[in-house]
Amino acid sequence: MSFAGRWETESQEGYAEFCKLLGIPDDVIERGRDYKLITEITQDGNTFTWTQLYPANHKVTNTFTVGQETDMETIGGKKFKATVIMDGGKLTATFPNYHHTSEIAGGKLVETSKAGSVVLKRTSKKI
Incomplete structure (x- = not known):
């Protein structure tokens, strides 16, 4: 099935523990706890544009081609290089x-x- 589309968070497991592990302040965790994150994905062959829309009109967009190293950015604005791999229909990145x-x-x-033993699982429905 294609990743392309617009998705809205339906449920989250491990949200607070994962955010705390990443050093996100408690007040920010609370504001985001029940937020329905919107994820917009476009796909052209092996190239994806993945945008996440956060509260206060903040968004993060990463464009990548499967199997090629690319510049990416986190919600906190940290820039890094990563290679996204497609394995059995799953996209994975470190x-x-x-x-x-x-x-x-x-x-x-x-x-x-997943960070060590702490896991955040987010499930989103297509909108």
Whole structure:
């Protein structure tokens, strides 16, 4: 199934613990706890543009081609280089402090971010 489309957060597991591990302040965690993150994805072959829309009109856009190293940015504005890999229909990438996997399962966008034993699992529905 294609990743392309507009997705809205439906559920999150491990949100607060994951954010704390990344050093996000408690007040920011609270403001984002129930926020319905919007993710917009376009796909042209192996090239993706992945935009996440956060509160207060903040957005982060990363464009990457599967298998090629590219410049990316985190929500906190940290820039880094990463190579996104497609493995069995899953997109995986290693960010500075965690490993991230995205897949389409049951018609939903399922994103799993793991840092050590702490896991954030976000499930989004297509809108």
